[in-house]
Amino acid sequence: MTQDVTSGGGGGVRPVFSRVCVIGSGVMGAGIAAQIANAGVPVLLLDRKVDGTDPNALANGAIAKALKTDPAPFMDPAAAKLIATGNIDDDLPRVADCDWVVEVIIERLDLKQALYRRLDAVRRPGTPVSSNTSTIPLARLVDGMPESFQRDFLITHFFNPPRYMRLLEVVAGPTTDPAHVAAVSDFCDRWLGKTVVRAKDTAGFIANRIGTFWMQAAARVAVDHGLTVEQVDTIIGWPFGIPKTGVFGLLDLVGIDLMPHISASMKSLLAAGDRYHAFAEDLPLIAKMIEGGYTGRKGKGGFYRINRAGGGKVKESIDLVTGEYALSERFSLPSGAGDAAGLLASGDRFGAYARTVMGETLAYAASLVPEISDDIVGIDRAMELGFNWKKGPFALIDQIGAAKLAAVLRQEGIAVPALIEAVGDGRFYQDRDGATQAFGVDGAWHPVTRPEGVILLGDFRKRGKPVLSSRSGALWDIGDGVACFEITTKMNTFDESVMTILEKSIAHVGEHFKALVLYSDAAHFSAGANLGLAAFAANMAAWGEIGKLVSRGQSVYKALKYAPFPVVAAPAGMALGGGCEIVLHADAIQAHAESYIGLVECGVGLIPGWGGCGEMLDRLRADPRTAKGPMPPTREVFEMIATARVSKSAAEARRMHILRDRDGITMNRDRLLADAKTLALSLVDGYQPPPKPEFRLAGAGGKLALDMAVEGMVRQGIATPHDVTVAGKLATILTGGDHDVTEIVTEEDMLGLERAAFAELVRSIPTLDRIEHMLETGKPLRN
Structure with a gap:
């Protein structure tokens, strides 16, 4: 499902629930409401009535607090506008307009049941109601309630914080309508990004x-x-x-x-x-x-x-x-x-x-x-x-060895469970015929199935070999004429060997596939260029090798951009520096909601050297929301790159113009590859590579304005001496160097300016100090 979380839908797909009510605005209730709003779905948030000028003070206060909380419950502050607030005394009848009600009040059985009786009087018949309880069994919650309510009731146990914790435990009662379980589970999976695990109605669930x-x-x-x-x-x-x-x-x-x-x-x-x-x-x-x-x-x-x-x-x-x-x-x-x-x-x-x-x-x-x-x-x-x-426990037992663990348990006087005895000296998981199987309590092997629409690159690894591979990357056939390229270096960093396998992959896809997806199963898409190799080369004064890598990266990224087939980048987690630049060179982006993307090179005393400057300028000037003329886009790109700004979500990356309106956002990490593949296939018919951009930049006058802005930051104590040097090089690139404001600056001109600035900065002692400090501490040096 392609999803635009800032406008409430995407790709023509609408959620099964068009409006949700959350009752209880504590930390969990507000967090659940925020995550629903993150998906673009309107929310009614209710809490107790407060005496005074604002009867909705509890719910309103919860939203205000959530907007200030770090880590942020909202992926975009604008999502808060989708939450309407109210109180239980005055606004409970508004529940009739909602398709699902989530109860998140205090863990007291009497209060919950009193609320349920009031809810049952105002909700539309057949509207599912769930509790976020973590301690009260479902059987107790519905005890004494009408059969019709029991049919519509289930438990949806979110974990805190709801935006970031992927687990959702769903518990159904013996009379719960399976259709409600399916609808709530599917909504939470696709729209809230949750991995749904079915639990039994027992203490603490799983x-x-x-x-x-x-x-x-x-x-x-x-x-x-x-x-x-x-x-x-x-x-x-x-x-x-x-x-x-x-x-x-x-x-x-x-x-x-x-x-x-x-x-x-x-x-x-x-x-x-x-x-x-x-x-x-x-x-x-x-x-x-x-x-x-x-x-x-x-x-x-x-x-x-x-x-x-x-x-x-x-x-x-x-x-x-x-x-x-x-x-x-x-x-x-x-x-x-x-x-x-x-x-x-x-x-x-x-x-x-x-x-x-x-x-x-x-x-x-x-x-x-x-x-x-x-x-x-x-x-x-x-x-x-x-x-x-x-x-998990059973995968961990496999790592230890079930028989070895059984021996440890006997040594410690701990009873060996029947399930461990049954598996003996075998394993709880095995791969057979390209699929994973799990050992069951019946002593048989059962397939580990995935929800419909979920494909993982790991599944393809079990089934066969990549089309192309090296120690640094691999190209996979993921079906329907779509190939997938993954980096396999530490933190998915880029070096010469990655560029080599990527270049070969581009050529191979051009001959044998319809489209290409850039994706990784790893926690992070890419941490950018391999700084360790850059530092090593600099210490050896191998400036020519560094220059070659910069030129090679530009060449490969532009080959990707102008390939005769559509390319979709599917980032998740961090996509920094060169990882951001490759995303910018794709025809389209299908980003996981939790994508942290940015051009961070200035933080280590460098500038984006693989085409990132030109690509960001092209995005800003093409966006109708950006003021026209050369300076407004230039100023915005300059500020973003000079401050090494990184998006805190895919929604923020859209506001930063890294994602465009036509790009998609996937809430569930496990669905990212499938969504990216679908997007890639949608671009195949009639595909033509993009035209090469030509820029009219601000020239010497624009550079002077940017330099003056940096000097102001110095006076405020925000910018350091080397920040001034780096920002000056960046300003030269973004304003066209020696080109006059009346002259056209080509994409090749922009790449040349990047190469020249990079070559100067990488030789400077302050930049080398920044690189070494980052490698040693993981933190930027302010020199």
């Missing part, structure tokens, strides 16, 4: 059932083993593919004050024999921390805090026994314990801790199939997307 068990066990056992919070977060983190926050960092992030409530809820709902009870008691320290306001990042600190006494900024961590803070010290595991299997086999206390915590957690997950999920796939997806584990 992710929280396992995730809270894991956190509780990790915290409790840490005290028994006398470990520090840094040691725990290292042990339980990257060796098992778990984010660097580990356990205690995660608790700080979600809020320490939530844990007692979650623990109490789980204990009240789970049977007495459930293994959760063995780790259910919170650390004595937690009550003391909450009482003192140490509730995590939202409070004065948590297990970690930043001590700013005396104007300093020192990271400290808490002692799990004494509750005293001390300087946080980095911890590294002993050699040989760098992965899950090695750590579990380690004979020291760190290995003992890992065996207990991860052994208990993986065993617990295996014991819950099919109680909480019909299959292992749902559990793995829930933990991967809900807790950001690189691999």
